[in-house]
Amino acid sequence: MHTIxxxxxxxxxxxxxxxxxxxxxxxxxxxxxSGAGEAHRNGGCGMHRRALLGRDTERRTLAALVEQGAAGxxxxxxxxxxxxxxxxxxxxxxVGAAERGGTRVITAVGVQSEEDLPCAGLHQLVHQLRExxxxxxxxxxxxxxxxxxxxxxxxxxxYLVGLAALTLLTDSAAKAPLLVIVEDAHWMDRASLDVLGFxxxxxxxxxxxxxxxxxxxxDRLSSAGLPVLHLGPLTDEVSGEVLDAVAPGLGQQxxxxxxxxxxxNPLALTELPVALQSIxxxxxxxxxxxxxxxxxxxxxxxxxxxxxxxxxxxxLLSALNGDxxxxxxxxxxxxxxxxxxxxxxxxxxxxAGLVEAQGTAFxxxxxxxxxxxxxxxxxxxxxxxxxxxxxxxxxDRQAWHRAAATAGPDExxxxxxxxxxxxxxxxxxxxxALAALxxxxxxxxxxxxxxxxxxxxxxxxxxxGQGDVATHLLTQARSLDLSVPxxxxxxxxxxxxxxxxRGEGAATAELAELAAFRRVHxxxxxxxxxxxxxxxxxxxxxxxxxxxxxxxxxSC
Numbered sequence: 001m002h003t004i005x006x007x008x009x010x011x012x013x014x015x016x017x018x019x020x021x022x023x024x025x026x027x028x029x030x031x032x033x034s035g036a037g038e039a040h041r042n043g044g045c046g047m048h049r050r051a052l053l054g055r056d057t058e059r060r061t062l063a064a065l066v067e068q069g070a071a072g073x074x075x076x077x078x079x080x081x082x083x084x085x086x087x088x089x090x091x092x093x094x095v096g097a098a099e100r101g102g103t104r105v106i107t108a109v110g111v112q113s114e115e116d117l118p119c120a121g122l123h124q125l126v127h128q129l130r131e132x133x134x135x136x137x138x139x140x141x142x143x144x145x146x147x148x149x150x151x152x153x154x155x156x157x158x159y160l161v162g163l164a165a166l167t168l169l170t171d172s173a174a175k176a177p178l179l180v181i182v183e184d185a186h187w188m189d190r191a192s193l194d195v196l197g198f199x200x201x202x203x204x205x206x207x208x209x210x211x212x213x214x215x216x217x218x219d220r221l222s223s224a225g226l227p228v229l230h231l232g233p234l235t236d237e238v239s240g241e242v243l244d245a246v247a248p249g250l251g252q253q254x255x256x257x258x259x260x261x262x263x264x265n266p267l268a269l270t271e272l273p274v275a276l277q278s279i280x281x282x283x284x285x286x287x288x289x290x291x292x293x294x295x296x297x298x299x300x301x302x303x304x305x306x307x308x309x310x311x312x313x314x315x316l317l318s319a320l321n322g323d324x325x326x327x328x329x330x331x332x333x334x335x336x337x338x339x340x341x342x343x344x345x346x347x348x349x350x351x352a353g354l355v356e357a358q359g360t361a362f363x364x365x366x367x368x369x370x371x372x373x374x375x376x377x378x379x380x381x382x383x384x385x386x387x388x389x390x391x392x393x394x395x396d397r398q399a400w401h402r403a404a405a406t407a408g409p410d411e412x413x414x415x416x417x418x419x420x421x422x423x424x425x426x427x428x429x430x431x432x433a434l435a436a437l438x439x440x441x442x443x444x445x446x447x448x449x450x451x452x453x454x455x456x457x458x459x460x461x462x463x464x465g466q467g468d469v470a471t472h473l474l475t476q477a478r479s480l481d482l483s484v485p486x487x488x489x490x491x492x493x494x495x496x497x498x499x500x501x502r503g504e505g506a507a508t509a510e511l512a513e514l515a516a517f518r519r520v521h522x523x524x525x526x527x528x529x530x531x532x533x534x535x536x537x538x539x540x541x542x543x544x545x546x547x548x549x550x551x552x553x554x555s556c
Contacts, residue, residue, distance in 0.1 A: 051091055054238030061229055062094045062211070069209035070103050070177040073408075076200035076210040078185070078224075080217050081231030082364060083299045084267025087213045088233065088501070092182055094211070103177040110187030112302075118155075121192030122165060123148040125180065130174050140164035147191070158191065162198035169199060170206045177207040185214040185221060191212075197224030216353050218246045233264025238502045242266060247273035261290055268366055271296045289319075289369035300370035310345040313337055315354065316383050318362070319371035320404070324397075328534050332386040396420045399436075409445035418453065436459040438473070451480045455489045463494050470497060
């Protein structure tokens with residue numbers, strides 16, 4: 001990465017070009033993936049190069065525009081799409097093809113910190129074409145140099161600045177076809193966009209193409225009246241191809257969860273498997289937010305920092321409140337900030353394209369995870385505590401928020417979650433009960449109570465076919481000083497796991513050892529936990545040779 005400063009520019013004004021490779025082609029570390037699903041790696045700029053999947057129509061459209069420009073009939077287009085959707089990937093492919101055909105490529109990039117600096121974006125383009133400035137007519141040259149701060153003159157009418165920019169670009173294109181890329185146009189200053197719009201409407205007879213890339217089509221770009229090429233989410237089929245190319249061999253449940261959370265976003269499809277590697281696939285099935293890479297977090301939260309404090313608060317509360325209502329989030333925000341927060345707090349988030357018009361539904365599922373990870377631990381705990389206080393009549397949701405607001409062991413909160421698990425089981429919600437028991441165990445300090453909750457969670461994991469989770473929970477339980485009955489429960493879970501992995505013979509041998517253990521330590525033939533409520537969910541052995549059922553019993 002390097003920085004090019006134009007020494008004649010106004011004080012402190014620099015144009016940063018990160019990771020430049022190929023003439024004028026700028027690839028950013030936080031840009032979208034270099035392919036909407038990349039199937040192989042290639043050299044060049046140290047980036048992953050993969051074939052674009054699911055974008056055939058868009059690729060043909062952009063390629064035709066570039067070829068048309070090289071032939072002398074210029075034009076312009078605006079590429080729109082959500083963060084990470086593959087806009088930069090599409091442009092990078094077109095840039096490569098253009099350069100191979102002899103077209104010169106120059107790039108300007110909108111920078112959030114320069115959004116209010118007039119003609120900051122135009123300055124980037126003028127710098128790359130500075131060799132042609134002296135050939136401009138006097139008035140145009142003075143107007144352009146004044147606009148970008150290179151001479152100490154009053155900036156003239158923007159029409160004259162636009163005319164100067166048009167002359168500079170078309171003169172350069174007369175020497176060699178020219179492709180102008182404007183990345184992150186949503187952060188480009190208004191004056192630069194007005195000038196570029198002026199240019200774009202007047203290049204149909206020149207070997208010049210202008211492509212603006214933006215997340216959303218705001219009034220600054222829509223007023224230019226340029227054609228729009230919109231990139232939507234990948235289809236389910238293509239998303240599956242991308243994920244399988246990036247992370248082959250995922251379990252079906254984990255694969256389905258990643259596909260649902262990515263929602264057709266290529267960056268998410270390529271980055272989520274990376275984020276999951278450190279924690280193992282089974283844990284991706286927990287109801288909490290998925291882990292994100294730093295790149296994903298930056299992509300989905302880049303627009304949040306500039307929002308008002310009450311808007312940031314309701315966004316965090318919406319992210320933590322799952323399918324909760326706007327009223328719940330507003331009530332919690334009022335408690336958290338100590339001042340009344342109204343529905344207007346959501347308007348800035350709606351205007352920024354982060355949530356739907358209804359207010360609490362995020363435009364992309366990963367915004368929820370990104371908001372969670374972008375907040376500090378203290379901010380998350382305060383938000384969860386506020387939500388718990390606002391949900392007085394909903395004991396299950398309240399228990400979860402209290403648990404999330406608790407940093408260390410707390411038996412009262414653990415008991416509340418244990419009760420939540422019981423209610424979930426009565427409704428047939430095995431997965432919800434398992435999650436509640438696991439969190440309850442984490443909050444439990446007493447070894448005996450912690451072991452009981454871990455073993456009950458292990459039994460439920462077996463019921464739902466999550467053998468790896470059951471093994472993990474069993475290992476945690478056995479690290480404690482188990483009572484004799486709990487040792488028997490642990491052995492029973494182990495036997496059920498063995499049945500699924502090593503066959504009936506190995507399980508029968510362990511059953512014989514367990515029976516002998518019970519005779520020595522309890523003097524009873526009947527397992528001591530049979531009369532307990534959890535016994536109904538404990539796997540039982542018999543002479544049947546069919547497989548274990550969802551409730552852990554045998555069926556003949």
